[in-house]
Amino acid sequence: MDFIxxxxxxxLQWGSFYALIALGYTLVYGVLRLINxxxxxxxxxxxxxxxxxxxxxxxxxxxxSPLVTFMCAVPLTMVLTACVGVTLExxxxxPLRRKGAHRLYVVITALMCxxxxxxxxxxxxxxxxxxFPELVEKAVWNIGGVTITNLKVIVIVAAVVVFLxxxxxxxxxxxxxAMRGISYDKxxxxxxxxxxxxxxxxxxxxxSGFAGLAGLLFAMSYxxxxxxxxxxxxxxxxxxxxxxxxxxxxxAFVGGFLLGFIEVGVVAMPFLESTYRDLFxxxxxxxxxxxxxxxxxxxxxxxxx
Amino acid sequence: xxxxxxxxxxAALAVVLLVLAQFHIIDNYIxxxxxxxxxxxxxxxxxxxxxxxxxEFTCGHAAYMCVGAYVSSILSVMxxxxxxxxxxxxxxxxxxxxxxxxxxxxxxxxxSSILVALPSFKTRDDYLxxxxxxxxxxxxxxxxxxxxxxxxxxxxxxxxxxxxxxxxFDGPWMLLWVILFTAFTIWVIRRFITSTYGxxxxxxxQDEVAAEIMSVNTNxxxxxxxxxxxxxxxxxxxxxxxxxxxxxxxSFNILKSTEAMVMVYxxxxxxxxxxxxxAVVFTGLMEVLxxxxxxxxxxxPATFVFPDWEPSAGVIKWVMIPLMLVLxxxxxxxxxxxxxxxxxxxxxxKKYYTFK
Numbered sequence: 175m176d177f178i179x180x181x182x183x184x185x186l187q188w189g190s191f192y193a194l195i196a197l198g199y200t201l202v203y204g205v206l207r208l209i210n211x212x213x214x215x216x217x218x219x220x221x222x223x224x225x226x227x228x229x230x231x232x233x234x235x236x237x238x239s240p241l242v243t244f245m246c247a248v249p250l251t252m253v254l255t256a257c258v259g260v261t262l263e264x265x266x267x268x269p270l271r272r273k274g275a276h277r278l279y280v281v282i283t284a285l286m287c288x289x290x291x292x293x294x295x296x297x298x299x300x301x302x303x304x305x306f307p308e309l310v311e312k313a314v315w316n317i318g319g320v321t322i323t324n325l326k327v328i329v330i331v332a333a334v335v336v337f338l339x340x341x342x343x344x345x346x347x348x349x350x351x352a353m354r355g356i357s358y359d360k361x362x363x364x365x366x367x368x369x370x371x372x373x374x375x376x377x378x379x380x381x382s383g384f385a386g387l388a389g390l391l392f393a394m395s396y397x398x399x400x401x402x403x404x405x406x407x408x409x410x411x412x413x414x415x416x417x418x419x420x421x422x423x424x425x426a427f428v429g430g431f432l433l434g435f436i437e438v439g440v441v442a443m444p445f446l447e448s449t450y451r452d453l454f455x456x457x458x459x460x461x462x463x464x465x466x467x468x469x470x471x472x473x474x475x476x477x478x479x
Numbered sequence: 480x481x482x483x484x485x486x487x488x489x490a491a492l493a494v495v496l497l498v499l500a501q502f503h504i505i506d507n508y509i510x511x512x513x514x515x516x517x518x519x520x521x522x523x524x525x526x527x528x529x530x531x532x533x534x535e536f537t538c539g540h541a542a543y544m545c546v547g548a549y550v551s552s553i554l555s556v557m558x559x560x561x562x563x564x565x566x567x568x569x570x571x572x573x574x575x576x577x578x579x580x581x582x583x584x585x586x587x588x589x590x591s592s593i594l595v596a597l598p599s600f601k602t603r604d605d606y607l608x609x610x611x612x613x614x615x616x617x618x619x620x621x622x623x624x625x626x627x628x629x630x631x632x633x634x635x636x637x638x639x640x641x642x643x644x645x646x647x648f649d650g651p652w653m654l655l656w657v658i659l660f661t662a663f664t665i666w667v668i669r670r671f672i673t674s675t676y677g678x679x680x681x682x683x684x685q686d687e688v689a690a691e692i693m694s695v696n697t698n699x700x701x702x703x704x705x706x707x708x709x710x711x712x713x714x715x716x717x718x719x720x721x722x723x724x725x726x727x728x729x730s731f732n733i734l735k736s737t738e739a740m741v742m743v744y745x746x747x748x749x750x751x752x753x754x755x756x757x758a759v760v761f762t763g764l765m766e767v768l769x770x771x772x773x774x775x776x777x778x779x780p781a782t783f784v785f786p787d788w789e790p791s792a793g794v795i796k797w798v799m800i801p802l803m804l805v806l807x808x809x810x811x812x813x814x815x816x817x818x819x820x821x822x823x824x825x826x827x828x829k830k831y832y833t834f835k
Contacts, residue, residue, distance in 0.1 A: 270812065279744070279812045280808075283808045285538075290802055293794055298788075449623065452620040453620040456614075456617045459609075460613050464597075464598045
């Protein structure tokens with residue numbers, strides 16, 4: 175029993191990262207119908223930004239205490255990562271959108287931007303891995319054989335709070351209404367007096383900001399940074415978003431946790447080797463997509479002739 | 480005359496290359512580059528069949544290459560190698576059985592593509608992209624878990640077959656097979672897209688629902704198209720494995736699929752000649768950028784400002800190639816030839832060749 179609860183907690187933590195990244199994917203996709211393949215790498219950039227921000231705050235010039243650093247690093251990382259995401263949108267995606275290029279070209283551009291981020295990071299910072307400083311003093315609670323660390327709680331709570339926040343923004347606020355409007359039909363939106371570019375920038379700010387938060391939390395949980403850390407987790411988060419039905423906030427959240435549960439479940443099974451993790455995760459996803467081609471919560475798009 | 484001019488020209492080129500390689504006028508490096516060009520042509524034209532002609536967005540093409548490479552390597556080691564028991568056939572049969580081995584690899588790859596083709600009946604563009612990525616990861620992950628073929632350590636021993644062919648006649652066998660298979664690929668694809676089936680493929684690209692209403696059997700065409708594309712990629716994988724003599728599941732990951740996609744979009748979607756040209760250009764560029772001297776020259780201004788920065792060519796290459804593609808997408812998003820064949824762009828060429 176302890177074993178099961180422990181693994182459920184691990185799955186919740188692991189799923190939180192997927193959910194946080196998948197929310198960013200889903201936001202951008204929901205508004206722009208664009209698979210932002212660079213999102214996993216924005217997550218990676220977020221982790222690096224968190225590293226440098228906390229290194230600067232902890233360093234000799236400021237010399238803040240670790241806890242204060244954590245408090246300051248969260249908003250700073252989110253803002254700086256959001257800047258990276260918005261820059262990407264301004265430089266790469268917006269000109270293409272203005273030209274009315276085919277969606278596929280934008281997707282390819284996003285894929286290439288991801289590669290550029292990865293490899294320019296490798297070129298500038300070198301192949302040596304970085305060690306993230308410990309910001310939150312580790313507290314381990316042992317409840318009936320189940321160990322909970324405070325970091326785990328922070329990660330899970332952060333994922334839930336971000337989900338509730340995004341859900342509030344999209345369903346309750348005016349800007350969320352504009353986002354849903356763009357998603358529904360892009361062409362009459364400017365006629366309604368809605369600044370379409372500002373809404374899209376805001377979407378990128380939200381998505382990238384939370385990718386930055388995920389990067390910070392991930393770097394705190396697994397404190398080794400490398401340029402390709404965003405690649406696999408990004409693809410998987412994307413798949414999580416799709417399984418939930420891409421474009422749907424709730425779907426991304428559920429999909430992220432589902433993927434987390436599948437992966438931790440495979441690793442925790444006593445008769446399976448942990449190397450089968452990817453195989454099982456992807457097979458289950460394939461089966462889900464086979465049965466429900468638009469994901470768990472996705473709406474089938476009607477096609478007109 | 481004009482009906483055969485291109486074929487004669489290509490055959491002459493192939494003979495010249497083979498003769499040059501036979502008498503060691505071009506060294507092994509150049510030969511290897513030519514073989515990679517051939518393999519990349521196979522990859523890009525076959526991906527073009529799905530991404531360009533059918534308009535479905537698949538980004539896991541390296542999975543089929545992986546399947547083909549592994550199946551043909553295992554067969555090749557079983558037939559002529561000593562790694563999995565005694566050789567089943569005498570070495571003198573290598574040059575007959577080698578194309579069979581590669582074709583079987585391609586067929587298994589084609590069968591594996593049904594994994595993608597069946598869900599694609601109901602699933603549309605973005606969701607299909609996920610399925611292909613998932614299949615790519617699944618194939619890699621499955622092979623990494625098969626310990627009898629080396630798992631993540633990779634698999635080798637295919638060179639025995641190449642040496643067995645050398646025993647019969649000492650010549651550039653791999654170059655010959657790559658040229659033959661490249662010609663075969665282009666021939667198959669050309670015949671396919673100009674056939675009735677190929678018209679159906681283009682109809683699906685234009686509008687799937689409308690095509691269905693106009694009595695195009697979309698499901699059948701999709702399966703055939705996916706299988707041909709995957710089979711040719713599998714052949715490319717088999718050849719690749721025999722050229723390198725070593726396969727590793729991680730060498731067929733998303734990066735390899737991205738390479739194939741870059742070639743397709745560089746050349747122009749749905750353009751066969753564009754895919755060929757872009758494969759040649761891309762492979763050449765990859766080789767040129769591999770050189771540290773050229774890279775240092777290109778980056779001279781940056782290293783002058785930051786003297787401590789010593790970038791390695793292997794890394795910068797993968798910054799420059801995506802950057803180039805981003806720029807192409809910005810300024811000429813339809814690719815080099817864009818949806819047209821060479822003879823559409825230069826109509827006067829039609830006087831000299833027809834390509835059927």
